[in-house]
Amino acid sequence: MPKQQPSHIDIFLVQPHYLTAKVLNDFKQLISPQEQETIDRKRTDDAKRDALVTRGLVRTVLSRYSDISPNQWQFDKGWNGKPFIANSDESKSAESLEFNLSHAHHLIALAVTRGKVIGIDVEYTKRKSDTKKLAPRYFSASEVEALQALPPQEQQAGFYDYWTLKESYIKACGDGLSVPLHLFSFDIQDRDNISLTFDEKRKDNSERWHNKLFTVNEQHKMAITIKSPPSKQVNVAIHQLTSNGEFEPCELPLEV
Numbered sequence: 001m002p003k004q005q006p007s008h009i010d011i012f013l014v015q016p017h018y019l020t021a022k023v024l025n026d027f028k029q030l031i032s033p034q035e036q037e038t039i040d041r042k043r044t045d046d047a048k049r050d051a052l053v054t055r056g057l058v059r060t061v062l063s064r065y066s067d068i069s070p071n072q073w074q075f076d077k078g079w080n081g082k083p084f085i086a087n088s089d090e091s092k093s094a095e096s097l098e099f100n101l102s103h104a105h106h107l108i109a110l111a112v113t114r115g116k117v118i119g120i121d122v123e124y125t126k127r128k129s130d131t132k133k134l135a136p137r138y139f140s141a142s143e144v145e146a147l148q149a150l151p152p153q154e155q156q157a158g159f160y161d162y163w164t165l166k167e168s169y170i171k172a173c174g175d176g177l178s179v180p181l182h183l184f185s186f187d188i189q190d191r192d193n194i195s196l197t198f199d200e201k202r203k204d205n206s207e208r209w210h211n212k213l214f215t216v217n218e219q220h221k222m223a224i225t226i227k228s229p230p231s232k233q234v235n236v237a238i239h240q241l242t243s244n245g246e247f248e249p250c251e252l253p254l255e256v
Contacts, residue, residue, distance in 0.1 A: 006232065009111055010237050011111050023244065024056075027057075031056060050103060072090075098113050099118070100120045102171075107124070116228055140185040143185055165186045165223040194213060209227060210226050217252075
C-alpha cells in the first residue's frame with residue numbers, strides 16, 4: 001500500500017491593532033456589500049476593524065490556494081452557524097478547501113486545510129473570569145481534577161488549555177454548544193499526544209479526531225481539531241500577517 005501522506009494545516013495569525021490604514025483599506029475593497037452592512041452594525045470601532053480584518057483575511061488567504069480572486073469568494077453558513085465556501089465548485093483548486101476562524105482580544109486566527117474538517121479556537125487568557133467556578137460547571141471530572149492539581153498560579157492558564165481544545169472540537173464536529181462540554185474529556189499530560197475520550201452519552205469516536213494545543217503568546221492560547229486519526233501525522237505551518245499586509249512564516253510564541 002502507498003504510504004499515507006500527513007495532513008497539512010496552515011494557520012494564519014493577525015494582531016489587528018497593528019495593521020496600517022492602507023491594509024485596512026485594501027481589505028475594505030474586497031468585501032461584499034452584505035459584509036459591509038454587517039460590519040457597520042458593530043458598536044465599537046475596534047469591533048468594526050476586527051470584523052473587516054476577519055473577512056478580508058479569509059478572502060485573501062483562500063486565494064493563495066485557488067484561482068478564485070479575493071473579491072469573488074462567496075460564503076454561507078450551516079445550520080450551526082459555521083461558515084463554509086459556497087462557490088467552491090467554480091474552481092477545482094477550491095473544491096477541497098476547508099477553513100475555520102476564531103478571534104479573541106487582539107488576535108484573529110484562520111486555519112486552512114484540504115479535504116479535512118477542521119476547527120480552531122483562540123482565547124484571551126487575561127480576561128477577568130472566575131475559572132475556578134467555571135471549570136466544575138463545564139469540564140469533565142477528570143479535567144477538573146487535573147486542573148486543580150496544578151499550582152494555583154497556573155490554574156487560570158490551564159483552564160484555557162482545556163477550553164480552547166473543547167471549543168475547537170465542537171467547531172470541528174459541527175455541533176457547537178449543543179454538545180455539553182462535560183461529555184468529552186482531554187488528557188494533555190503529553191502535549192505532543194493529546195488524547196480525547198467520550199462519555200457513553202456522547203456518540204463519537206476518539207479515532208476520528210487529532211488535537212493540538214499552542215501558546216500563541218503570554219496572553220493567548222490556541223487549539224485545533226482536525227478530522228484525522230490521532231496516530232496520523234499532522235503538519236502545522238504558522239504564518240503571521242505583518243503590519244504592512246505581508247504574510248511571513250513565524251514561530252510561537254509571538255511577541256505581544
